[in-house]
Amino acid sequence: MTEIPVRDFDFHGPALDTIFDTYKELRDHCPVGWSDRYGGFWFLAKNEDIFNAEQDWATFSVAPSMLLPAFGTDEPMIPIDIDPPLHSAYRKLLLPLFTPRAVDALTPLVEETARTLADEVVKGEVADIGLGYARPLPSIIFCTLVGYPPEDWHMFDGWVDRIIYDRDVNPDESATAANEVRDYLWSLVERRRQEPPKDDITGRLITAQIDGRPITDEEILNYGYLLFLAGLDTTAWAIRSSLWYLARNPQDQERLRRDPGLISSAAEEFLRTMSPVQAMARTATKDVEVGGCPIKKGDRVVLAFGSGNRDEDAYPDPDEIIIDREENRHFAFGAGIHRCLGSNLGRREVIVALREFLDRVPPFEAVNLDEPWHGVGPLTVRFIREA
Amino acid sequence: MRIAVDPSKCQGHNRCMIFAPDVFEVDDYGFATVQNPAGTVPEERVEAVRTAVANCPELAILVLED
Ligand code: HEM
Ligand code: SF4
Numbered sequence: 001m002t003e004i005p006v007r008d009f010d011f012h013g014p015a016l017d018t019i020f021d022t023y024k025e026l027r028d029h030c031p032v033g034w035s036d037r038y039g040g041f042w043f044l045a046k047n048e049d050i051f052n053a054e055q056d057w058a059t060f061s062v063a064p065s066m067l068l069p070a071f072g073t074d075e076p077m078i079p080i081d082i083d084p085p086l087h088s089a090y091r092k093l094l095l096p097l098f099t100p101r102a103v104d105a106l107t108p109l110v111e112e113t114a115r116t117l118a119d120e121v122v123k124g125e126v127a128d129i130g131l132g133y134a135r136p137l138p139s140i141i142f143c144t145l146v147g148y149p150p151e152d153w154h155m156f157d158g159w160v161d162r163i164i165y166d167r168d169v170n171p172d173e174s175a176t177a178a179n180e181v182r183d184y185l186w187s188l189v190e191r192r193r194q195e196p197p198k199d200d201i202t203g204r205l206i207t208a209q210i211d212g213r214p215i216t217d218e219e220i221l222n223y224g225y226l227l228f229l230a231g232l233d234t235t236a237w238a239i240r241s242s243l244w245y246l247a248r249n250p251q252d253q254e255r256l257r258r259d260p261g262l263i264s265s266a267a268e269e270f271l272r273t274m275s276p277v278q279a280m281a282r283t284a285t286k287d288v289e290v291g292g293c294p295i296k297k298g299d300r301v302v303l304a305f306g307s308g309n310r311d312e313d314a315y316p317d318p319d320e321i322i323i324d325r326e327e328n329r330h331f332a333f334g335a336g337i338h339r340c341l342g343s344n345l346g347r348r349e350v351i352v353a354l355r356e357f358l359d360r361v362p363p364f365e366a367v368n369l370d371e372p373w374h375g376v377g378p379l380t381v382r383f384i385r386e387a
Numbered sequence: 388m389r390i391a392v393d394p395s396k397c398q399g400h401n402r403c404m405i406f407a408p409d410v411f412e413v414d415d416y417g418f419a420t421v422q423n424p425a426g427t428v429p430e431e432r433v434e435a436v437r438t439a440v441a442n443c444p445e446l447a448i449l450v451l452e453d
Pocket of ligand 2: 399418442445
Protein backbone atom coordinates (compact mmCIF):
# COMPACT_ATOMS: atom_id res chain seq x y z
CA MET A 1 0.00 0.00 0.00
CA THR A 2 1.26 3.47 -0.80
CA GLU A 3 1.90 5.79 2.10
CA ILE A 4 -0.85 8.22 3.02
CA PRO A 5 0.19 11.88 2.59
CA VAL A 6 -0.17 13.67 5.92
CA ARG A 7 -0.17 17.38 6.73
CA ASP A 8 -0.90 19.23 9.97
CA PHE A 9 -3.62 21.11 8.13
CA ASP A 10 -5.93 23.43 10.10
CA PHE A 11 -8.48 25.91 8.79
CA HIS A 12 -9.52 27.82 11.91
CA GLY A 13 -8.10 30.70 13.95
CA PRO A 14 -4.46 31.74 13.54
CA ALA A 15 -3.94 29.11 10.82
CA LEU A 16 -5.88 31.49 8.57
CA ASP A 17 -3.06 34.08 8.73
CA THR A 18 -0.98 32.11 6.26
CA ILE A 19 -3.59 29.77 4.84
CA PHE A 20 -3.20 30.81 1.19
CA ASP A 21 0.43 29.64 1.27
CA THR A 22 -0.72 26.47 3.00
CA TYR A 23 -3.27 25.83 0.27
CA LYS A 24 -0.69 26.35 -2.46
CA GLU A 25 1.63 23.84 -0.85
CA LEU A 26 -1.24 21.38 -0.55
CA ARG A 27 -2.38 21.81 -4.16
CA ASP A 28 1.20 21.44 -5.41
CA HIS A 29 2.29 18.53 -3.24
CA CYS A 30 -0.64 17.04 -1.35
CA PRO A 31 -3.96 17.79 -3.07
CA VAL A 32 -5.67 15.03 -1.08
CA GLY A 33 -4.28 14.13 2.33
CA TRP A 34 -4.87 13.43 5.99
CA SER A 35 -4.74 15.75 9.01
CA ASP A 36 -4.92 14.55 12.62
CA ARG A 37 -6.74 17.62 13.87
CA TYR A 38 -10.33 17.58 15.15
CA GLY A 39 -10.41 13.81 15.44
CA GLY A 40 -8.76 13.30 12.05
CA PHE A 41 -9.96 14.10 8.56
CA TRP A 42 -9.14 13.85 4.88
CA PHE A 43 -8.92 17.12 2.99
CA LEU A 44 -9.56 17.91 -0.66
CA ALA A 45 -7.66 20.97 -1.93
CA LYS A 46 -8.37 20.94 -5.70
CA ASN A 47 -11.30 22.74 -7.28
CA GLU A 48 -12.40 19.76 -9.33
CA ASP A 49 -12.29 17.26 -6.44
CA ILE A 50 -14.32 19.63 -4.26
CA PHE A 51 -16.90 20.15 -7.01
CA ASN A 52 -17.29 16.42 -7.58
CA ALA A 53 -17.67 15.69 -3.89
CA GLU A 54 -20.28 18.44 -3.54
CA GLN A 55 -22.33 16.93 -6.35
CA ASP A 56 -22.05 13.36 -5.02
CA TRP A 57 -24.13 13.78 -1.87
CA ALA A 58 -24.84 10.05 -1.68
CA THR A 59 -21.15 9.29 -1.08
CA PHE A 60 -20.32 12.47 0.85
CA SER A 61 -23.01 12.77 3.50
CA VAL A 62 -23.49 15.79 5.75
CA ALA A 63 -24.32 13.61 8.77
CA PRO A 64 -23.53 13.92 11.64
CA SER A 65 -22.52 17.52 10.82
CA MET A 66 -21.07 19.73 8.13
CA LEU A 67 -19.26 21.63 10.86
CA LEU A 68 -15.89 20.52 12.13
CA PRO A 69 -15.67 21.03 15.04
CA ALA A 70 -19.39 21.21 15.87
CA PHE A 71 -21.22 24.44 16.68
CA GLY A 72 -21.90 23.93 20.40
CA THR A 73 -24.60 21.32 19.88
CA ASP A 74 -24.96 17.65 18.99
CA GLU A 75 -28.42 18.20 17.52
CA PRO A 76 -28.39 17.97 13.72
CA MET A 77 -28.82 21.47 12.34
CA ILE A 78 -31.43 21.99 9.64
CA PRO A 79 -30.87 21.89 6.68
CA ILE A 80 -27.07 21.70 6.68
CA ASP A 81 -26.77 18.42 8.56
CA ILE A 82 -29.63 16.66 6.77
CA ASP A 83 -29.29 14.38 3.75
CA PRO A 84 -31.94 13.76 1.08
CA PRO A 85 -34.81 13.07 0.91
CA LEU A 86 -35.75 15.22 3.91
CA HIS A 87 -33.25 17.93 2.97
CA SER A 88 -35.18 19.32 0.03
CA ALA A 89 -38.44 19.51 2.00
CA TYR A 90 -36.73 21.68 4.59
CA ARG A 91 -35.10 23.85 1.97
CA LYS A 92 -38.28 24.41 -0.01
CA LEU A 93 -39.95 25.83 3.07
CA LEU A 94 -37.78 28.92 3.02
CA LEU A 95 -36.55 29.15 -0.58
CA PRO A 96 -39.27 31.62 -1.61
CA LEU A 97 -37.89 34.11 0.94
CA PHE A 98 -34.48 34.08 -0.74
CA THR A 99 -35.26 34.45 -4.46
CA PRO A 100 -34.02 37.49 -6.39
CA ARG A 101 -37.50 39.01 -6.13
CA ALA A 102 -37.63 38.54 -2.37
CA VAL A 103 -34.16 40.01 -2.02
CA ASP A 104 -35.14 42.99 -4.19
CA ALA A 105 -37.97 43.67 -1.77
CA LEU A 106 -35.56 43.76 1.17
CA THR A 107 -32.99 45.92 -0.59
CA PRO A 108 -34.38 49.37 0.39
CA LEU A 109 -34.02 48.37 4.03
CA VAL A 110 -30.46 47.19 3.41
CA GLU A 111 -29.64 50.50 1.74
CA GLU A 112 -31.20 52.61 4.44
CA THR A 113 -29.46 50.65 7.19
CA ALA A 114 -26.10 50.87 5.41
CA ARG A 115 -26.47 54.64 5.04
CA THR A 116 -27.36 55.17 8.69
CA LEU A 117 -24.38 53.10 9.83
CA ALA A 118 -21.98 54.75 7.38
CA ASP A 119 -23.04 58.24 8.46
CA GLU A 120 -22.37 57.26 12.05
CA VAL A 121 -18.87 55.73 11.60
CA VAL A 122 -17.65 58.57 9.41
CA LYS A 123 -18.19 61.17 12.14
CA GLY A 124 -14.73 60.67 13.60
CA GLU A 125 -11.29 60.76 12.04
CA VAL A 126 -10.56 57.12 12.82
CA ALA A 127 -13.17 54.37 13.12
CA ASP A 128 -13.52 50.64 13.68
CA ILE A 129 -15.65 49.83 10.66
CA GLY A 130 -15.65 46.14 11.51
CA LEU A 131 -17.56 46.82 14.70
CA GLY A 132 -19.43 49.88 13.47
CA TYR A 133 -20.39 48.83 9.96
CA ALA A 134 -19.65 45.29 8.79
CA ARG A 135 -21.15 43.54 11.80
CA PRO A 136 -24.36 45.43 12.55
CA LEU A 137 -25.65 45.51 8.97
CA PRO A 138 -26.39 41.78 8.55
CA SER A 139 -27.70 41.52 12.11
CA ILE A 140 -30.19 44.33 11.60
CA ILE A 141 -31.44 42.88 8.30
CA PHE A 142 -31.68 39.46 9.87
CA CYS A 143 -34.10 40.76 12.52
CA THR A 144 -36.57 41.74 9.81
CA LEU A 145 -36.08 38.54 7.86
CA VAL A 146 -36.65 36.25 10.82
CA GLY A 147 -39.05 38.42 12.78
CA TYR A 148 -36.99 39.37 15.84
CA PRO A 149 -37.54 42.72 17.53
CA PRO A 150 -35.15 45.07 15.66
CA GLU A 151 -33.40 46.27 18.82
CA ASP A 152 -32.35 42.72 19.71
CA TRP A 153 -29.52 42.67 17.18
CA HIS A 154 -27.15 44.03 19.84
CA MET A 155 -27.16 40.64 21.56
CA PHE A 156 -26.32 38.60 18.49
CA ASP A 157 -22.63 39.28 18.00
CA GLY A 158 -21.63 38.11 21.47
CA TRP A 159 -23.49 34.84 20.97
CA VAL A 160 -22.04 34.26 17.54
CA ASP A 161 -18.50 34.95 18.77
CA ARG A 162 -18.84 32.50 21.63
CA ILE A 163 -20.43 29.76 19.52
CA ILE A 164 -18.31 29.98 16.40
CA TYR A 165 -15.02 31.56 17.25
CA ASP A 166 -14.54 30.00 20.72
CA ARG A 167 -15.46 26.52 19.68
CA ASP A 168 -12.00 25.15 18.97
CA VAL A 169 -10.53 26.68 22.16
CA ASN A 170 -13.44 26.69 24.60
CA PRO A 171 -16.16 24.16 23.72
CA ASP A 172 -18.02 24.59 27.06
CA GLU A 173 -18.48 28.29 26.50
CA SER A 174 -19.67 27.52 23.01
CA ALA A 175 -22.28 25.06 24.34
CA THR A 176 -23.53 27.55 26.96
CA ALA A 177 -23.98 30.23 24.33
CA ALA A 178 -25.77 27.74 22.10
CA ASN A 179 -28.31 27.10 24.87
CA GLU A 180 -28.86 30.82 25.36
CA VAL A 181 -29.60 31.22 21.66
CA ARG A 182 -32.00 28.30 21.68
CA ASP A 183 -33.86 29.78 24.68
CA TYR A 184 -34.06 33.09 22.89
CA LEU A 185 -35.38 31.46 19.71
CA TRP A 186 -37.92 29.53 21.69
CA SER A 187 -39.32 32.63 23.38
CA LEU A 188 -39.85 34.16 19.94
CA VAL A 189 -41.62 31.05 18.66
CA GLU A 190 -43.98 31.00 21.64
CA ARG A 191 -44.76 34.67 21.26
CA ARG A 192 -45.40 34.34 17.54
CA ARG A 193 -47.77 31.46 18.02
CA GLN A 194 -50.07 33.88 19.89
CA GLU A 195 -49.83 36.60 17.26
CA PRO A 196 -51.52 36.95 13.86
CA PRO A 197 -49.59 35.12 11.08
CA LYS A 198 -46.84 36.95 9.20
CA ASP A 199 -44.82 35.89 6.17
CA ASP A 200 -41.28 35.89 7.47
CA ILE A 201 -38.94 33.04 8.39
CA THR A 202 -40.51 32.42 11.78
CA GLY A 203 -44.00 32.63 10.31
CA ARG A 204 -43.13 29.99 7.75
CA LEU A 205 -41.40 27.72 10.23
CA ILE A 206 -44.17 27.61 12.82
CA THR A 207 -46.85 26.76 10.26
CA ALA A 208 -44.76 24.35 8.20
CA GLN A 209 -45.72 20.87 7.06
CA ILE A 210 -42.89 18.41 6.51
CA ASP A 211 -43.71 15.25 4.61
CA GLY A 212 -47.40 15.82 5.26
CA ARG A 213 -47.09 16.25 9.05
CA PRO A 214 -46.68 19.40 11.13
CA ILE A 215 -43.12 20.40 11.85
CA THR A 216 -41.96 19.56 15.40
CA ASP A 217 -40.73 22.06 17.99
CA GLU A 218 -37.27 20.50 17.81
CA GLU A 219 -37.15 21.00 14.05
CA ILE A 220 -38.15 24.65 14.37
CA LEU A 221 -35.35 25.20 16.86
CA ASN A 222 -32.74 23.32 14.87
CA TYR A 223 -33.59 25.34 11.77
CA GLY A 224 -33.73 28.67 13.55
CA TYR A 225 -30.45 27.97 15.31
CA LEU A 226 -28.67 27.18 12.06
CA LEU A 227 -29.94 30.34 10.37
CA PHE A 228 -28.60 32.35 13.24
CA LEU A 229 -25.15 30.90 12.67
CA ALA A 230 -25.25 30.85 8.87
CA GLY A 231 -26.46 34.33 8.05
CA LEU A 232 -24.73 36.73 10.43
CA ASP A 233 -20.98 36.45 10.72
CA THR A 234 -20.60 35.09 7.17
CA THR A 235 -22.04 38.25 5.69
CA ALA A 236 -20.21 40.44 8.21
CA TRP A 237 -16.94 38.71 7.29
CA ALA A 238 -17.55 39.26 3.59
CA ILE A 239 -18.23 42.98 4.12
CA ARG A 240 -15.28 43.39 6.46
CA SER A 241 -12.79 41.55 4.27
CA SER A 242 -13.87 43.58 1.22
CA LEU A 243 -13.30 46.83 3.14
CA TRP A 244 -10.06 45.40 4.56
CA TYR A 245 -8.81 45.00 1.03
CA LEU A 246 -9.98 48.42 -0.14
CA ALA A 247 -8.36 50.10 2.89
CA ARG A 248 -5.04 48.65 1.73
CA ASN A 249 -5.46 49.11 -2.01
CA PRO A 250 -6.22 52.77 -2.73
CA GLN A 251 -6.12 52.26 -6.47
CA ASP A 252 -8.89 49.72 -6.47
CA GLN A 253 -10.82 51.83 -3.96
CA GLU A 254 -10.54 54.81 -6.28
CA ARG A 255 -11.51 52.70 -9.26
CA LEU A 256 -14.72 51.53 -7.55
CA ARG A 257 -15.55 55.10 -6.55
CA ARG A 258 -15.17 56.18 -10.14
CA ASP A 259 -16.99 53.21 -11.58
CA PRO A 260 -19.57 51.81 -9.12
CA GLY A 261 -20.74 49.48 -11.89
CA LEU A 262 -17.73 47.32 -11.00
CA ILE A 263 -18.85 46.79 -7.42
CA SER A 264 -20.76 43.60 -8.14
CA SER A 265 -17.86 41.86 -9.90
CA ALA A 266 -15.52 43.18 -7.20
CA ALA A 267 -17.75 41.73 -4.48
CA GLU A 268 -17.70 38.39 -6.28
CA GLU A 269 -13.91 38.50 -6.42
CA PHE A 270 -13.63 39.35 -2.71
CA LEU A 271 -15.96 36.44 -1.94
CA ARG A 272 -13.79 34.10 -4.00
CA THR A 273 -10.44 35.14 -2.56
CA MET A 274 -11.38 35.81 1.08
CA SER A 275 -14.29 33.41 1.59
CA PRO A 276 -15.98 33.60 4.99
CA VAL A 277 -16.40 29.82 4.99
CA GLN A 278 -12.99 28.38 4.18
CA ALA A 279 -14.07 24.76 4.45
CA MET A 280 -16.96 22.44 5.28
CA ALA A 281 -16.92 18.78 6.23
CA ARG A 282 -18.65 15.67 4.96
CA THR A 283 -18.59 11.98 5.97
CA ALA A 284 -17.92 9.15 3.52
CA THR A 285 -20.85 6.72 3.34
CA LYS A 286 -18.71 4.05 1.64
CA ASP A 287 -15.08 3.38 0.76
CA VAL A 288 -14.02 5.69 -2.03
CA GLU A 289 -10.76 6.71 -3.64
CA VAL A 290 -9.98 10.37 -4.37
CA GLY A 291 -6.64 11.41 -5.83
CA GLY A 292 -5.20 8.00 -5.02
CA CYS A 293 -6.17 8.22 -1.35
CA PRO A 294 -8.20 5.40 0.24
CA ILE A 295 -11.04 7.18 2.01
CA LYS A 296 -12.87 4.69 4.23
CA LYS A 297 -16.55 4.55 5.07
CA GLY A 298 -17.14 6.79 8.11
CA ASP A 299 -14.06 8.98 7.53
CA ARG A 300 -14.50 12.73 7.77
CA VAL A 301 -13.68 14.64 4.57
CA VAL A 302 -13.02 18.39 4.56
CA LEU A 303 -13.76 20.33 1.38
CA ALA A 304 -11.27 23.19 1.41
CA PHE A 305 -13.37 25.77 -0.47
CA GLY A 306 -10.77 28.48 0.11
CA SER A 307 -8.16 26.38 -1.66
CA GLY A 308 -10.44 25.40 -4.53
CA ASN A 309 -11.15 29.11 -4.97
CA ARG A 310 -7.46 29.78 -5.64
CA ASP A 311 -6.73 26.73 -7.76
CA GLU A 312 -4.44 27.56 -10.68
CA ASP A 313 -6.23 24.92 -12.76
CA ALA A 314 -9.51 26.82 -12.40
CA TYR A 315 -8.55 30.51 -12.61
CA PRO A 316 -5.87 32.51 -14.38
CA ASP A 317 -3.74 34.36 -11.75
CA PRO A 318 -5.75 32.77 -8.94
CA ASP A 319 -4.10 34.70 -6.10
CA GLU A 320 -4.60 38.07 -7.79
CA ILE A 321 -7.65 40.08 -6.77
CA ILE A 322 -8.97 41.30 -10.12
CA ILE A 323 -12.05 43.38 -9.44
CA ASP A 324 -13.44 43.10 -12.93
CA ARG A 325 -12.89 39.34 -13.29
CA GLU A 326 -15.69 38.11 -15.56
CA GLU A 327 -15.61 34.36 -15.19
CA ASN A 328 -15.88 33.66 -11.52
CA ARG A 329 -17.47 30.39 -10.55
CA HIS A 330 -16.38 29.75 -6.97
CA PHE A 331 -17.20 27.97 -3.71
CA ALA A 332 -17.75 30.93 -1.38
CA PHE A 333 -21.33 29.65 -1.06
CA GLY A 334 -20.41 25.97 -1.47
CA ALA A 335 -22.00 23.96 -4.28
CA GLY A 336 -24.46 21.16 -4.91
CA ILE A 337 -27.63 20.55 -2.94
CA HIS A 338 -26.39 22.31 0.21
CA ARG A 339 -25.24 25.42 -1.57
CA CYS A 340 -26.01 28.46 0.54
CA LEU A 341 -29.71 29.16 0.86
CA GLY A 342 -29.03 32.82 1.54
CA SER A 343 -26.55 33.48 -1.27
CA ASN A 344 -28.71 36.03 -3.08
CA LEU A 345 -29.22 37.96 0.13
CA GLY A 346 -25.63 37.67 1.34
CA ARG A 347 -24.32 38.85 -2.00
CA ARG A 348 -26.78 41.73 -2.14
CA GLU A 349 -25.82 42.87 1.36
CA VAL A 350 -22.14 42.92 0.42
CA ILE A 351 -22.78 44.89 -2.77
CA VAL A 352 -25.05 47.42 -1.08
CA ALA A 353 -22.66 47.75 1.86
CA LEU A 354 -19.78 48.59 -0.47
CA ARG A 355 -21.81 50.90 -2.69
CA GLU A 356 -23.26 52.97 0.16
CA PHE A 357 -19.95 53.09 2.00
CA LEU A 358 -17.99 54.36 -0.97
CA ASP A 359 -20.77 56.80 -1.73
CA ARG A 360 -20.90 58.40 1.72
CA VAL A 361 -17.42 58.09 3.12
CA PRO A 362 -14.24 59.86 1.95
CA PRO A 363 -11.20 57.76 0.95
CA PHE A 364 -10.07 55.58 3.85
CA GLU A 365 -6.84 53.80 4.70
CA ALA A 366 -5.79 51.06 7.10
CA VAL A 367 -4.44 52.22 10.45
CA ASN A 368 -3.49 48.94 12.06
CA LEU A 369 -1.60 46.78 9.60
CA ASP A 370 -1.68 43.83 12.00
CA GLU A 371 -5.41 43.37 11.63
CA PRO A 372 -5.86 40.13 9.70
CA TRP A 373 -7.86 39.70 6.48
CA HIS A 374 -10.05 37.06 8.13
CA GLY A 375 -12.68 37.01 10.84
CA VAL A 376 -15.14 39.59 12.12
CA GLY A 377 -12.83 41.51 14.47
CA PRO A 378 -11.83 45.18 14.38
CA LEU A 379 -11.00 46.95 11.14
CA THR A 380 -9.52 50.33 11.97
CA VAL A 381 -9.40 52.96 9.24
CA ARG A 382 -8.58 56.64 8.96
CA PHE A 383 -10.66 58.88 6.73
CA ILE A 384 -8.63 61.09 4.44
CA ARG A 385 -10.40 64.44 4.21
CA GLU A 386 -9.24 67.24 1.98
CA ALA A 387 -7.73 70.00 4.10
CA MET B 388 -26.84 29.06 -29.87
CA ARG B 389 -29.30 26.79 -28.08
CA ILE B 390 -29.29 26.18 -24.33
CA ALA B 391 -31.22 24.42 -21.57
CA VAL B 392 -31.09 24.35 -17.78
CA ASP B 393 -30.62 20.89 -16.33
CA PRO B 394 -33.22 20.79 -13.52
CA SER B 395 -31.36 18.01 -11.74
CA LYS B 396 -28.34 20.25 -11.37
CA CYS B 397 -29.82 23.72 -10.99
CA GLN B 398 -29.81 24.77 -7.33
CA GLY B 399 -31.62 28.01 -7.94
CA HIS B 400 -28.97 30.53 -7.19
CA ASN B 401 -29.71 32.88 -9.98
CA ARG B 402 -26.31 33.81 -11.26
CA CYS B 403 -27.82 33.32 -14.72
CA MET B 404 -30.40 35.99 -13.92
CA ILE B 405 -27.66 38.49 -13.15
CA PHE B 406 -26.05 38.14 -16.55
CA ALA B 407 -29.03 37.47 -18.82
CA PRO B 408 -32.33 38.28 -17.06
CA ASP B 409 -34.05 38.46 -20.44
CA VAL B 410 -33.01 34.93 -21.40
CA PHE B 411 -33.66 33.00 -18.17
CA GLU B 412 -36.55 33.08 -15.74
CA VAL B 413 -36.99 31.71 -12.23
CA ASP B 414 -39.95 30.16 -10.45
CA ASP B 415 -41.15 30.95 -6.91
CA TYR B 416 -38.37 28.82 -5.48
CA GLY B 417 -35.65 30.42 -7.57
CA PHE B 418 -35.10 27.50 -9.95
CA ALA B 419 -34.20 28.60 -13.46
CA THR B 420 -35.51 27.78 -16.93
CA VAL B 421 -34.90 29.26 -20.34
CA GLN B 422 -37.67 31.69 -21.31
CA ASN B 423 -37.73 30.57 -24.93
CA PRO B 424 -39.09 26.99 -24.91
CA ALA B 425 -36.91 26.12 -27.91
CA GLY B 426 -33.85 27.30 -26.00
CA THR B 427 -32.64 29.45 -28.85
CA VAL B 428 -30.54 32.44 -27.83
CA PRO B 429 -30.71 35.58 -29.99
CA GLU B 430 -27.39 36.49 -31.58
CA GLU B 431 -26.93 39.67 -29.56
CA ARG B 432 -27.36 37.82 -26.25
CA VAL B 433 -24.91 35.01 -26.96
CA GLU B 434 -22.06 36.68 -25.16
CA ALA B 435 -24.14 37.41 -22.05
CA VAL B 436 -25.27 33.79 -22.01
CA ARG B 437 -21.68 32.59 -22.26
CA THR B 438 -20.87 34.63 -19.17
CA ALA B 439 -23.87 33.08 -17.41
CA VAL B 440 -22.71 29.60 -18.40
CA ALA B 441 -19.22 30.34 -17.10
CA ASN B 442 -20.58 31.62 -13.78
CA CYS B 443 -23.26 29.02 -13.04
CA PRO B 444 -21.91 27.36 -9.90
CA GLU B 445 -23.50 24.01 -10.72
CA LEU B 446 -22.58 23.77 -14.41
CA ALA B 447 -26.35 23.46 -14.88
CA ILE B 448 -26.67 25.50 -18.08
CA LEU B 449 -26.21 23.14 -20.98
CA VAL B 450 -25.09 24.42 -24.36
CA LEU B 451 -26.99 22.18 -26.79
CA GLU B 452 -25.80 23.93 -29.94
CA ASP B 453 -23.04 26.49 -30.09
C1 HEM C 1 -21.80 36.33 2.15
C2 HEM C 1 -22.50 35.65 3.01
C3 HEM C 1 -22.61 34.15 3.08
C4 HEM C 1 -21.67 33.18 2.79
C5 HEM C 1 -20.25 33.38 2.29
C6 HEM C 1 -22.30 31.89 3.03
C7 HEM C 1 -21.68 30.66 2.81
C8 HEM C 1 -22.29 29.42 2.97
C9 HEM C 1 -21.65 28.15 2.71
C10 HEM C 1 -20.22 27.95 2.27
C11 HEM C 1 -22.56 27.17 2.95
C12 HEM C 1 -22.33 25.64 2.87
C13 HEM C 1 -22.55 25.14 1.49
C14 HEM C 1 -21.95 23.77 1.21
O1 HEM C 1 -21.53 23.04 2.11
O2 HEM C 1 -21.90 23.43 0.02
C15 HEM C 1 -23.80 27.82 3.34
C16 HEM C 1 -24.97 27.18 3.65
C17 HEM C 1 -26.11 27.82 4.10
N1 HEM C 1 -26.29 29.19 4.25
FE1 HEM C 1 -24.97 30.65 3.77
N2 HEM C 1 -23.58 32.09 3.46
C18 HEM C 1 -23.81 33.45 3.51
C19 HEM C 1 -24.98 34.10 3.88
C20 HEM C 1 -26.13 33.45 4.29
C21 HEM C 1 -27.34 34.11 4.69
C22 HEM C 1 -27.55 35.62 4.70
C23 HEM C 1 -28.22 33.12 5.04
C24 HEM C 1 -29.63 33.20 5.56
C25 HEM C 1 -30.14 34.18 6.22
C26 HEM C 1 -27.57 31.85 4.83
C27 HEM C 1 -28.14 30.62 5.05
C28 HEM C 1 -27.56 29.41 4.74
C29 HEM C 1 -28.24 28.12 4.90
C30 HEM C 1 -29.64 27.89 5.41
C31 HEM C 1 -27.32 27.13 4.50
C32 HEM C 1 -27.55 25.62 4.46
C33 HEM C 1 -28.05 25.19 3.10
C34 HEM C 1 -28.29 23.70 2.99
O3 HEM C 1 -27.75 22.91 3.77
O4 HEM C 1 -29.07 23.30 2.11
N3 HEM C 1 -26.29 32.09 4.38
N4 HEM C 1 -23.61 29.20 3.34
S1 SF4 D 1 -26.95 30.00 -12.20
FE1 SF4 D 1 -27.10 27.84 -12.66
S2 SF4 D 1 -27.76 26.88 -10.75
FE2 SF4 D 1 -28.12 29.05 -10.55
S3 SF4 D 1 -30.27 29.33 -11.16
FE3 SF4 D 1 -29.02 29.68 -12.97
S4 SF4 D 1 -28.93 27.67 -13.92
FE4 SF4 D 1 -29.63 27.31 -11.86
